[in-house]
Amino acid sequence: MSETKVIDARDTFCPGPLMELISHIKHVGVGDVIELLSTDQGSAADIPEWVKKVGHEIIGSEQVGNVWHIKVRKAK
Amino acid sequence: MRILVVGGGTAGTIVANNLSRRLTGEIRAGKVRITMLSASDRHMYQPGLLYVAFGQMTPDQLYRDQASLLEPTIDFHVDPVKQFMLDKNQVKTESGKTFEYDTLVIATGSRMVPEETPGMSEGAEFFYTEASAIKMYKKLREFKGGKVMVAVGVPHKCPIAPVEVMFALDDFFKARGIRDKVQLKYHYPIGRLHTIENVAKWAKPEFERIGVDTETLFNIKEIDAKNKVMKSEEGTEVDYDLLIVVPAHRGMEVIERDNLGSGGWIPTDRYSLKMNGYDNVYVVGDTTNLPVSKTGSAAHFQAEAICENIASIIKIGEPVRDYDGKVYCFIEAGHEKATYAMFNYLNPPDLKPPSKPMHWFKLSYNHMYWTSVRGLL
Secondary structure, three states, rough: OEEEEEEEEOOOOOOHHHHHHHHHHHOOOOOEEEEEEOOOOOOHHHHHHHHHHHHEEEEEEEOOOOOOEEEEEEEO | OOOEEEOOOHHHHHHHHHHHHHHHHHHHOOOOEEEEEEEEOOOOOOOOHHHHHOOEEEHHHHHEEEEHHOOOOEEEOOOOOOEEEEHHHHEEOOOOEEEOOOEEEEEEOEEEEEHHHOOOHHHOOOOEEEEEEEHHHHHHHHOOOEEEEEEEOOOOOOOOOOHHHHHHHHHHHOOOHHHHHHHEEEOOOOOOOOOOHHHHHHHHHHHHHHHHEEEEOOEEEEEEEEOEEEOOOOOOOOOOOOEEEHHHHHHHHEHOOOOOOHHOOOOOOOOOEEEEEOOOOOEEEHHEEEOOOHHHHHHHHHHHHHHHHHHHHHHHHHOOOOOOOOEEEEOOOOOEEEEEEEEEEEOOOOOOEEEHHHHHHHHHHHHHHHHHHHOOO
């Protein structure tokens, strides 16, 4: 059964939201979902770009207030 | 009040010393006792390893006896923790002893794990241990020319190190008179040259100036050491004559074994630095799961916040401050110049042009560290 893990990467300049996603996605199973919280306005573009290039899957992306909630399913 | 500090690196040592000074009266009165458990009787200045890799420091310059760094009131044991029993307020050590505490500070740190990337241990050089830094220096000394590739694993300690390596390589090969025979290329995991946007913006023209090629969105998947080829998760590959990597890191094994945190990183409140779910357990330095740089500087500022709060809770019953995410990183920029990045949770760094005085300050700090870790600076 797949699980969802929330990564709080709000208000971080280093290592930053995409680095946090790359770190954490190693430690979840194929099919699991990571929900990344980010206040970096660039995340809405650079995270989908990396996810697509590596072959994982974006299953949700919405902005609530100033926080992006980006859901990524590990595909391999 | 029994305060137990687990870990004798930068974070643990500053915590123990800082607390010892803040609580001198309470310790003398027998109301407070500070104990430290460490895996080693020696303390290493880890940033010095980069200098060792380039022949600018020797390993003996990086060490001091741990006991000599600690306030005499600290009860110090070289006896690493084998098991955390947080619900009993106890830890069990490798020697079989059990230590009880009222307040626990976990500062066990992180370790590189090159063995988790196929081919990395055989095919790449790195500098995060004494042995690997010496080996890298020997490889650099032997190198006559060709493609030098640099790549970065995630997460890793010292986020500025990959950038500094490029400037150091440029200086090194220029000094040896073979820079024109060397191609330098930098690979980075995300879509710009550094995770800090202002560092990335600064590094781009600097790399162009010294002739460093770049490739972004490159996460190391595997290394074919026999054929000298590095492959990325993103589907690209590069061949190399000398490969230098910053390996991915994990927290310490005991953290994972006791299910305190995935990857060895303990879930921690970003302001109070308490372990989630435990009011009497603090986490400091690399061991946290916080989205904060894994550096000695972050460990230092976190340690100060923790110590102020533990001491004030003892003295007035309340904490007095939050950790604000502060980090200060020197950036060695080659040609005997340096700059720095200082930031916190809310304010990004504003990089200044590299200067010689800042480089001299960094060289001075290599010695001042021993004052800092004693809790004096």
